Amino acid sequence: MQKPNETDSFRLLLEKKGLKFTRERRELIQEILRLKTHFDADGLHELLKSKGSQISRDTVYRTIPLLLECGVIQKSVGDGRREYFERTSVKGHHDHMVCIQCGKIIEFHSDLIEKIQTEVCSEYGFRLVFHDHRLFGHCKDCAGK
Ligand SMILES: [Zn+2]
Ligand SMILES: [Zn+2]
Structure with missing residues (x-):
């Protein structure tokens, strides 16, 4: 069975909501697709910035619920102080x-x-x-x- 393409699921949801697939959103999903372990929003933002992205912390925070909604990521469990996420397709739901x-x-x-x-x-x-x-x-x- 072919796995649904994660970028496509994200783009479809954006389209449905009348939102644009901006360069920042593209950078964000591309970075997430490289991740194999759990992550939190601030860590992800730092990582993107270290790679030269102009993405704002706010955009990262506002995009995460969209990625949850389209199923690309799911909530994970971390140290209790922050919210952690992980890619759904790495281990399955x-x-x-x-x-x-x-x-x-x-x-x-x-x-x-x-x-x-x-x-x-x-x-x-x-x-x-x-x-x-x-x-x-x-x-x-x-x-x-
Ligand atoms: Zn125990
Ligand atoms: Zn479940």
Whole structure:
């Protein structure tokens, strides 16, 4: 199965919203497509600037929700002080369990949860765009302590 092109998904969404695929937005998505690990908005902005981009911090912050909406990125889990994101296509869509004792992060995917949340949303007449499940608790190692 061919993977949907991430740049195309982004461009389509911009088009739908009547927004332009500006040079800054192009630089932003091209940089994200090189990333294999999670990132935060400020780090991404620094990285772009170090490469000579004129993109403003504001543009980075305003573009992230668009990238979430078109599914190119999803929310990740970081140190709790900042919001982290990651490219959806690197590992496929997944959600997170966070150990509140040692900070360990477990990535999981459940077809059942994905399916049920779609059903719940439609019961509420809610059009789901993206989601972010974080389950907090004690990991296997910590639960025994
Ligand atoms: Zn999910
Ligand atoms: Zn733990």
